[in-house]
Amino acid sequence: MVPPAIQAAKVLKEHGIHALVLNARFVKPLDEDMILKLCEAIPHLVTLEENVLMGGFGSAVLELFSQKSIQKTVHRMGIPDRFFDHATPNELLSMCNLHPEGIVKFVQEKLGKPFKKSSPVSLVSLPL
Amino acid sequence: MSFLHGINSPKDLKQIRRVDLPKVSKEIRSTIIEACSLNGGHLGASLGATDLIVALHYVFNMPQDKMIWDVGHQAYAHKALTGRKDRLNTLRKTNGLSGFPKRDESPYDTFGTAHASTGISAALGVKTAKSLKGKKDNVVVVVGDGGLTGGLSYEGLNQAGHLKDNLIVVLNDNGMSIAQNVGAITQFLTKRASSELYEKSRQELKNLLSVISEHGVPLLRPIEKIRKSLKSLFSSGIFFESLGFRYLGPFDGHDIETMVDVFENLKHDENRSPVLVHVITQKGKGYAPAENDPLASHGVKPFDIETGKSLPQKKAQAPSYTNVFAQALIKCAQEDQSIVGITAAMSSGTGIDLFQKEFPNRTFDVGIAEQHATVFAAGLATEGIKPACAIYSTFLQRAFDPIIHDVALQNLPVHFFLDRSGFVGDDGATHHGVFDVSYLRCIPNMVIMAPKDENELQHMVKTSFEQNQPTVVRYPRGNGVGVHMDETLKSLPI
Known part of the structure; x- marks a missing residue:
C-alpha cells in the first residue's frame, strides 16, 4: 500500500493537500512513538492495509489511541467485511478503493470538499 | 464436438452408449485445454480426472446423489458435464466461473473446496445428514493422494469407519500434489499399485478359489481369510480396511468401462460398509505437453495449444x-x-x-x-x-x-x-x-x-x-x- 499511497499523496498535493506517507513496516510491535508524534503534528490520519479492516493494522492504531485516551478519528482503509471472488488483483484493489484514485477519493470524502489548503493529512500505510 | 454439444446436464450423459464415453472424455479434454490455453488454470489435475468424472456422472444421479471434490481444482470436467461447458472459457476470469466448486455457482457443486483434505469430512457430514433424514442417496468424495498427505483426511476416515455409513471415497492417485508427492503414505500407495507379486498371488488365489468353490461353501471362509491376509501382506488396502473401509482396486482411472462397472455395483449395494475405491490416474492425461511435464502443467498460464508453451508474458521489470x-x-x-x-x-x-x-x-x-x-x-x-x-x-x-x-x-x-x-x-x-x-x-x-x-x-x-x-x-x-x-x-x- 505504500506505492499507491505515495501516488495518492502526489495527486493530493495538486489539490493543495499535503500528505505525509509513513511506511509502517512493523505491524507488531507497533511503532507507537512515531504514530503518536505524527498525530500530534498532523490533524488527519488515514491508515491503509491490504488486509481485512477487522482486527487489522488500522485496528491496531485505534487500539493505541483508545489506550492513550486520544480523541482523534482514525480513517481506516482496507478490505471490508465480505468475501471477494476471483478477479485481477488490480480490480479487487479498486473494488476496495485501495488504488491511488480510491485513496484520493476517500480522503476527499472524509475531509470534506473543498479542501482547506492548510489541512495536511498523514497516510499511515501498512507497506504492501 | 458431437457428444458434448448435446450434454447440458448429467441426464444427457446417461443417454450416451457406454462405448462412446471415451469420446465424451476426449471432447471434454479439448474444451479444458482450450479454456486453460486462454485463461490459465489447473490443467494437469483436471485432465487426469476427466475419465473418472465421466464414469461417476454416468453412474450416479446428481444432484440427488452428491459428489464432493477434495481440493476441487480437478473438477473442470464436472463443470463441463453440469451445464457449464459453454462458460468454461470464462474460468477464473472476473464474473466468470470459479476455478473451484462453489455452492452458489451450481446445484451440482455440493460443497466448496480449494484447500486440500476437507473432502472426506464434508462428505461424511452430507452422508450423515442424509441418514438422519432417512435418505439413501449415495455420497461420493474424490480425494487425491496429495489430499491424503493432510491429517484432516484421516480424521474423516476415522469417523467414517466408526459410523459405518456407506460413504464412497474415491482415491484419485496420480502420485503428485503440485510436485511429486513425498512421504511414507505415498510410498505405501505406490508400492500397492505396482506390486507385481501381489497381482500374481491374487491371480493364483482366484484360480484356487474357482477350483475349491466346486467343493462347496464351507471352504470359502478360510479362503476369504487367506485373501485378506494376503492383502495385508502386500497392500495399502489393509490400512483402509483396518479403518473399517472396504478397499477396492487399484483400477485404471482411464478405463471408463471398468470404473462404470465398479460404481454400478456400489450404487446398488445399500447395505455395504464405507468403501474406498483406489484409481490410478495420470496427471495431464491426453495432452502430451502436460503428460511430459506434470509439474509445469499443474497451474498454467495462457499457452499455445500446439506446443504447450506459455504465451510470451510482458517481461517483468523486477524479480518476484x-x-x-x-x-x-x-x-x-x-x-x-x-x-x-x-x-x-x-x-x-x-x-x-x-x-x-x-x-x-x-x-x-x-x-x-x-x-x-x-x-x-x-x-x-x-x-x-x-x-x-x-x-x-x-x-x-x-x-x-x-x-x-x-x-x-x-x-x-x-x-x-x-x-x-x-x-x-x-x-x-x-x-x-x-x-x-x-x-x-x-x-x-x-x-x-x-x-x-x-x-x-x-x-x-x-x-x-x-x-x-x-x-x-x-x-x-x-x-x-x-x-x-x-x-x-x-x-x-x-
Missing part, C-alpha cells in the same frame, strides 16, 4: 517477491548452519525449491500439512534450529492453533514467511491472503513485518532470524516494484 525471499534465505543460511527451510507441498510456489538446490539436507517438504509443518518447526526450534516456514498466507490459516499453542505460547523462534498475502487474483475467495494481520496480531510474542518493496523484504528475512521469538513476514504475490537491491543484508531495528 518469491525469488527475493528465496535468495535472501539462501544468503542467511550460508552464514548460519542452523537455518532450515520448510514447505507444505509448495516448494516452487514459495521458492523453497531454490533453497533445496543449495541445501537439500536442510529442506523439508512435509506434504499438504500446514498444521504439522508448524508443530514440526516448533520442535526443531526447541533444539536451536531456526526453521523458515514458507507458507502462503491463506494456507497458514490452517495452522492457527499450533501457532498459538506450540509456537507463541512457548515463545519459540519459528520464522514464518507468508507469500501471496493480500489479494491473489484468479484463484479467488478461497485463496486471498487477507486475514493474516488480523489472525496473527492478536497472538502474544509475535513480531509481524511487511516490506514496502523487494529490497526491504530481503532485509526482513535477515531480521527475522535475529529474533529469539516467533516472527512473520507477509508479502504479496507477483513482482517487486523495481527498486535497487542492496548487496549486503542488514538487520532492521524493531
